[in-house]
Amino acid sequence: MTLKQVTGLLCAAAMSLALVSGAKAQDKVVKIGAILPMSGGTASIGAHAKAALEVAMDIINNAHPELGSLPLAKNAGLAGLGGAKVEVVFADNQGSPATGQNQALRLITEEKVAAILGAYQSGITLTSSAIAEKYGIPFLTPESIAANLTERGFKWFFRTTPIAPDFVRIYDEFLTDMKAAGAKTDSIALVHDNTEYGTSVANTIASGFKEKGRGGVIDIAYAVNATDVQAQVLQLKEKKPDVVLMISYTSDAILFAKTMQSLDYKPPLLLADDAGYSDPSFMKAVGKLSQGVFNRSSWAVGPSGSPSAIIADMYKKKSGEEMDDTVGRQMQGFFVLVDAIDRAGSTDPAKIQAALKATDLKPEQLILGYKGVKFDDKGQNILASAYIIQLQDGENYVSVWPKANAQKSPMLPYKGW
DSSP states (O other), X not given: OOHHHHHHHHHHHHHHHHHHHHXXXXXXXXXXXXXXXOSSTTHHHHHHHHHHHHHHHHXXXXXXXXXXXXXXXXXXXXXXXXXXXXXXXXEEOTTOXXXXXXXXXXXXXXXXXXXXXXXXXXXXXXXXXXXXHHHTOOEEESSOOOGGGGSSOOSSEEEOSOOHHHHHHHHHHHHHHHHHTTOOOSOEEEEEESSHHHHHHHHHHHHHHHHTTOOOEEEEEEOTTOSOOHHHHHHHHHHOOSEEEEXXXXXXXXXXXXXXXXXXXXXXXXXXXXXXGGSHHHHHHHGGGOBTOEEEESOOOOSTXXXXXXXXXXXXXXXXXXXXXXXXXXXXXXHHHHHHHHHHTSOOHHHHHHHHHTOOBOGGGOSSSOSOBOBOTTSBBTTOOOEEEEEETTTEEEEEESGGGOSSOOOOSOOBO
């Protein structure tokens, strides 16, 4: 064999190896676990979140240059891993902390996921993230807000959403402005379920209001997934608070709206802490009975042609629903997690953890109204923020506060039905 022939064979072999390596990079799949309530009282949230994550996978796995500066949208797949695709492995937590824990274990030991997203309910995030911490797997929650989640000294836990201490400031400033507009805001009733979410948020808001000089807070608790809340509504009717602040998941929020109508009770100002009140199922079931309810949100569609508006249209085509704050936070958290994996250039947990710690995303790189994404040493996004929306004109929320972000003026008093 001549030198020329040997050289030709070596070149051919090198080209084949390069093609095979390229194919392997393109075929590589990064698996991420998503623990969601796919059944039980909040199953509609799980279904909507699943649709949102499927839209996010489309954005990441295929080129979407129309989404501008949104990380991961420009290229098809993860450039940092040679064009690897992202696959979400969905796991049903069934509304149970024990089930969520078992699903986290399965995702890690059997599915071999690189990271986990979840688990909507704070009580389930509490247990499932403990498993991820034990195994050294990054766990990001886009929506669980119980304050204690980031107070456990965990090294693998991250949270993108604003939390209860942020809400104290937001609600206090909002109610101060509403008082200036003529509303009474002296007495406040906190109505909450007995889950980790309900009790922790209510306690944080109550103590925060007290520090800000807001006395007269009335605490009204109930069992989650209640079948009868007449006693709680009658208590509200008797106490006559100026403001009722609801901390409830979907089925309970619907039940309270129906019970308020049946007992003919309308608080002067009804304010919701997101959760069930952001669920499209709530709007469909009792939106016409809840006109004027205020709600916390970090999501706004934005002007036509903007990345958020384009994504909202993609989500509606996928799910048949309008995009809301809850699914927006799910999608945003997923983008943050995958962006870290892309920057890590690896599925090694320690490298993903390091990339998450180094995250520094700007407002123009987000689909939500956060001031950015940057984690403190506890894993909390210190740039998370929110504003107030209101259910007006049927089944649609509009932003009403602060004034700089308002689409319409606040409607007072609470109209109901």
